[in-house]
Amino acid sequence: MSDRVLAPSINANLFEEFEPNEWLCAHLIKLSELAASGAFMPDIVHEINGPLSSIRASAANNIHALHALREEVEQDLPMLSPDHHAQFWRLVERAWQYTHHLSTSEERKLTREICRFLEEHEIDEADEIAETLVEIGIHNGIESWLSLLRSPTCKKILQTAYNLASLFYSARGVQTALDRIAGITAALKLSAYPEILSDEWSEAIVTDGIDAVVSLFNALKLTKHLQLTRQYDPIPAIPCQPSRLMLAWRHLIRNAIEAVGGKPGSLAIHVAQQDAHVTVRFTDSGHGIPAEIRGQIFAPFFTTKCRKAGAGLGLYVARKIIEEHRGTLVIESEPGATTVLITLPKNAT
Incomplete structure (x- = not known):
């Protein structure tokens, strides 16, 4: 038995x-x-290790993005016209406000739709640009960015915006992970x-x-x-x-x-x-x-x-x-x- x-x-x-x-x-x-x-x-070890791993990954991503940004900002931003400069920062602000996470199939569908739109407006390398726009949360109102997307430095500018957005996402991820750890430790303190x-x-x-x-x-x-x-x-x-x-x-x-x-x-x-x-x-x-x-x-x-x-x-x-x-x-x-x-x-x- x-x-x-x-x-x-x-x-x-x-x-x-x-x-x-x-x-x-x-x-x-x-x-x-x-x-x-x-x-x-x-359970405690598992739940704390999860957010700690997120913090480590975010820190590594931030270091990489900061190194890349230093070169990009020094080289590319001074070359923008005042109008494109303003558009760039509006693009970054839109990316910072993005909080929704798409599934892989949703991302692919959006990328195809944006790519077709860009090709209709004769934007070079439409597939790569569409992919970056989706990654930073620019899913609609693409027509308002057409002037910037036609710039000769478009890809570099989008990459800079992507790196800035990545830094923000990483910082937000760190905050979420720390909040989770704080919740666990606060609950533990109450029942110590x-x-x-x-x-x-x-x-x-x-x-x-x-x-x-x-x-x-x-x-x-x-x-x-x-x-x-x-x-x-x-x-x-x-x-x-x-x-x-x-x-x-x-x-x-x-x-x-x-x-x-x-x-x-x-x-x-x-x-x-x-x-x-x-x-x-x-x-x-x-x-x-x-x-x-x-x-x-x-x-x-x-x-x-x-x-x-x-x-x-x-x-x-x-x-x-x-x-x-x-x-x-x-x-x-x-x-x-x-x-x-x-x-x-x-x-x-």
Whole structure:
């Protein structure tokens, strides 16, 4: 039999009458946080390496373009007439404003259309000029550039415009990559390990912690296949340990994501006020929890995943944290719809 089949039955027997003491509970929560942080590391490294590679490539492109531009600007721009000089900078400005990315087939179609237009107006080397115009985002209104395109230095001028546009595109790419890294690091900071283990009590809005966890998972692209919706009714701040609750949200949301798997699915988060409590509801469209094991899912180390996928502490730790807040955590499940309902008291007494 596989580990996946054996794990639930072995853990169920081992912990059937097991209830960890307070000291062990605290250490299990710390172990759970370490496991959760470690589980994110491949995603974090992958997501940060992507934009870093873009920055390296952009930097190399910028160096090359700057060397080429120095010679082109010194040699060619002084030779332009005032009218062509103004047209050149309008061309560059149009190129800078271009943000749409065409598919290869769209580029080829546009290039052919522009090439035919240029040939009709007897522009030399129409195919090369059309290709450059498409690359810098000049796709329409070509007639307004005909005077410049008939210039003897047309190809050099277009190449200069192309290099200037490339510098701008590279700078924009660097900014996008840096914004992505900043998003990842900001999300990580909000759920950093030392803060998670803090025992400090304060008045807090529970949706702040949920949003921080969702931001982290979004930054790591763990939710890209999900239709994730959040419905937050007005709620008061409640006495809680925000860092501990954030750990509970991390486990519960990660469980929902893994239940859906890599296929398209949904996760709905609803936070509301009900009498003397704040309620938090997570509903996913995953495979559900079989009826025969629902009584065991809160046992420490119980898991239906393969051993590499998790330590089996998520639900145990999440419920323990909620109970520390004098709240409750219950699960209702059927294939295609699993709901985790948490209730937390609004007042300390």
